[in-house]
Structure formats: structure tokens, C-alpha cells
Amino acid sequence: MRDVILHDYFRSSAAYRVRIGLNLKGVAYESCKVDLAAGAQKDETYKALNPQGFVPMLEIDGHRLTQSLAILDYLDATRGDPPFVPDDPADRSHVLAMATIIACDIHPLNNLRILKYLKGKLELSEDTKDEWYRHWVREGFDALEKLAAPRAGTFLFGDAPTLADICLVPQLYNARRFSVPIHDYPHLRRAGETACAHPAFAAAHPDLQEQH
Amino acid sequence: MRDVILHDYFRSSAAYRVRIGLNLKGVAYESCKVDLAAGAQKDETYKALNPQGFVPMLEIDGHRLTQSLAILDYLDATRGDPPFVPDDPADRSHVLAMATIIACDIHPLNNLRILKYLKGKLELSEDTKDEWYRHWVREGFDALEKLAAPRAGTFLFGDAPTLADICLVPQLYNARRFSVPIHDYPHLRRAGETACAHPAFAAAHPDLQEQH
Numbered sequence A, B: 001m002r003d004v005i006l007h008d009y010f011r012s013s014a015a016y017r018v019r020i021g022l023n024l025k026g027v028a029y030e031s032c033k034v035d036l037a038a039g040a041q042k043d044e045t046y047k048a049l050n051p052q053g054f055v056p057m058l059e060i061d062g063h064r065l066t067q068s069l070a071i072l073d074y075l076d077a078t079r080g081d082p083p084f085v086p087d088d089p090a091d092r093s094h095v096l097a098m099a100t101i102i103a104c105d106i107h108p109l110n111n112l113r114i115l116k117y118l119k120g121k122l123e124l125s126e127d128t129k130d131e132w133y134r135h136w137v138r139e140g141f142d143a144l145e146k147l148a149a150p151r152a153g154t155f156l157f158g159d160a161p162t163l164a165d166i167c168l169v170p171q172l173y174n175a176r177r178f179s180v181p182i183h184d185y186p187h188l189r190r191a192g193e194t195a196c197a198h199p200a201f202a203a204a205h206p207d208l209q210e211q212h
Helices: A013-027 A044-049 A067-080 A089-108 A112-119 A128-146 A163-177 A184-198 B013-025 B044-049 B067-080 B089-110 B112-119 B126-148 B162-179 B186-196
Strands: A005-008 A030-033 A058-062 A063-066 B006-007 B030-033 B059-062 B062-068
Touching: A005 A013, A013 A067, A013 A112, A013 A163, A030 A067, A030 B062, A063 A067, A063 B089, A067 A089, A067 A163, A067 B089, A089 A112, A089 A128, A089 A163, A089 B062, A089 B067, A089 B089, A112 B030, A112 B062, A112 B126, A128 A163, A163 A184, A184 B062, A184 B186, B006 B013, B013 B067, B013 B162, B067 B089, B067 B162, B089 B112, B089 B126, B089 B162, B112 B126, B126 B162, B162 B186
Parallel strands: A005 A030, B006 B030
Antiparallel strands: A005 A058, A058 A063, B006 B059, B059 B062
8 A cells, every 4th residue: 555645536627636746756656546427525424534525635754745836835844856836936926826817716706515505506507507617618728828828848847847737637627528619829829739748737637547 | 197007996896905905015106097887898999909908908007917926926925015925835826726716617607797797788687687696606605714824813814915805895885785695704704804994905996995
């Protein structure tokens, strides 16, 4: 058994971010599946470990860490290269702004618990739910494309992956699932394509994780 | 005219966070009002400065910074004490996890553009919208209270304010506006009360900003 355990679900965007981060840092880990589709995140056993009942949760160095951005910050502070954010404070803030457009302005509106609320509690149609999904992705991607443009290279900030790409790639995967066209976002598309060819990103893809 | 300009709106939670951060660091700033209620964030003049058309946006040291968490990170990296996050990587991750429960799991679901979509596009009733609001606040506060409990002091992490409190205080203000009871959250309530008495938090309160 390995020392680092990721409580994981293949389709969770937030868990996907942490898988990319662990791979980038070269941290070997054991994946422990929490089946969100089956409601396993609500089991008392899991909630005893993580009261919020979300994935990801990372057991590492004797700590139990939650919230993907907070986990990635820990990995960046305690593991070696490559860094997830640039050193210069303004560059760092720029990368964090791109990451939080995804992590705060897109993803929270579109994750499973929200879509369930829209369809269950609010009894909205599948089409209305899908339009909700696409609306917030488009709004966020519009902003992100403009913010990224001046400094983007093969990735969102220059030619090396940062926290912004770690957040982007799972969001692009989800955009594709919900048929959001991305041809209007050349910088996002390019970063996504570069990431596809990067082993740390490729190995974190949902299709390569245990699903059932 | 001062060198630091905050594009601000009194009721924006994200702008409120940045006001607290600027005050904690003792950075004097000029507030430039963007009237969200009147749709001023959609003006082309403002969108030329900030393509996402959100507040806050901070002009500082020759940079234009967006996204509250990214702005606060910049202030913490470039200005002196007090630090917004602890030095120890695990403590830092804990504080960031608390901050992102608010900044990613509560606030994005309940800000103005979402409430407008619920009432406008989805034609939901005022009651249904308010129940949506309260639902996500309760879910997030439940998790935050449990996460905070082991390490909370007079603030959410020990006895000095951190990024977690900077995010909490605007969220408590909004919870009050939407009549979410907070008696079940003793640690959140205590941190909120301590912050009320702290000059940097008190001076950032919406009631003390230009409103019209």
C-alpha cells in the first residue's frame, strides 16, 4: 500500500485536477474510488473522513486535505519541480485569476449536486439543465480566452503547464461532454491540445481511471 | 489621486473581501464604484479594463488584477504583515480549504448573475430563488463549521484573521440578508463577531461604502 491515497472519482473535475497535479509532481498514489453516481460520498464512513462529502480528498504526510485548490497548493509547497505557479507576484496572480475563473465561476455551477438540484428539486427539463450548463461554460470561457490571450503560449501562461492548465483540462473535458463548441477559444484549445500530449495530463484522463 | 484603485461595489462579496485585505495590509486606495445593480459592469469602458466585467478589479503597481483570491494572493506576496495564510504548508492548505468552501462552493451559486438567471431566464419565483440561496449557504456552512472546529480560536484558524475569515465575513453578511440562521454554526459566528470588532473588517462593511 502506498502512503499517498487519493479519494477519487473518475469524472469529478476537482479530482481530475489533483490527479494531474500528483502526476506533474511525480507523486505515486493509490486511488480510492468514491462512487459519486451511487452516492458513496454521503456514506457515514466517508463523511467521517471528509465532512463535506466531496471528492477529492488526499491523505498525504499524515494529513487529510480537502478542496482541490488547497490540495494543489500543498503539493506545490512540499514537492519539487515543476512549480504550479510562477514566482513573480503579478504573474502568479494572473495564473491564479485564470484558475479561479474556472474553479469559482464555471465549475461550481455545473457540478453534479447542482445539476441534480436543477432536475430534482426544481423539476427542470434535461434541455433547460443542459442550456444552464453551456451558458456558464461559455461565459467563463469568453472571459478566460480574453484574459489568457496576451500571455498564452503553448499553455495558458507561456510554454509550461501551470495551475490554470490544471483547472482548464478537466473543464474542457466536461465542455466536450456537454457539446460546448470550443472553436471560438483558440488559446484554450491550444493549451488543451498541448496538455493532451503531456504524460502527466494524459495519465489523469477519466477514461484511464477505474470507473466501475 | 491615490495609486491604488479598487473597482468596487458595496454589496459584492468578492469586492468586500478585497476591501478587507487592503485594510488589513494598511494599503490606502481609491474606490471606483461599478454599479452592478445598474449594469455598469457591462459597459464597454469597464469591459475594456476587465473583460469578464466583474468586480473587484484592482489597479496596483502598474497591474490590473482580477478575481478576488488572486488579488488577495498578490497583496499577501507584495505587502507586509499580517500574513493572510500561515507558513506551514498543511496549515496553509487548511486555511485555503476553508476559504475555497466559501469562494468555490457557496458564493458562486448565489451571486447576482445567478439569481438573475433563476428569476429571469428560468422564471422561478422569489421563494424558490431564496430557498436556492439558503440551501447552498447551509450546505457550505455545515461543511465549514466541521472543518473549522478543531483549529478555530477567536477567528477560523486560531486567534488571528486569515484568508478564511476574509471570505467568511462577506458571506455572513449575505447570509443575514437572506435570513439564513447561523446559531448552529458557533465557530463561524464567533469568527464573525471577532471580525466585527476588528477595524480592518469593520471599515470594509458595505454600509460604510458609497452606495448610490
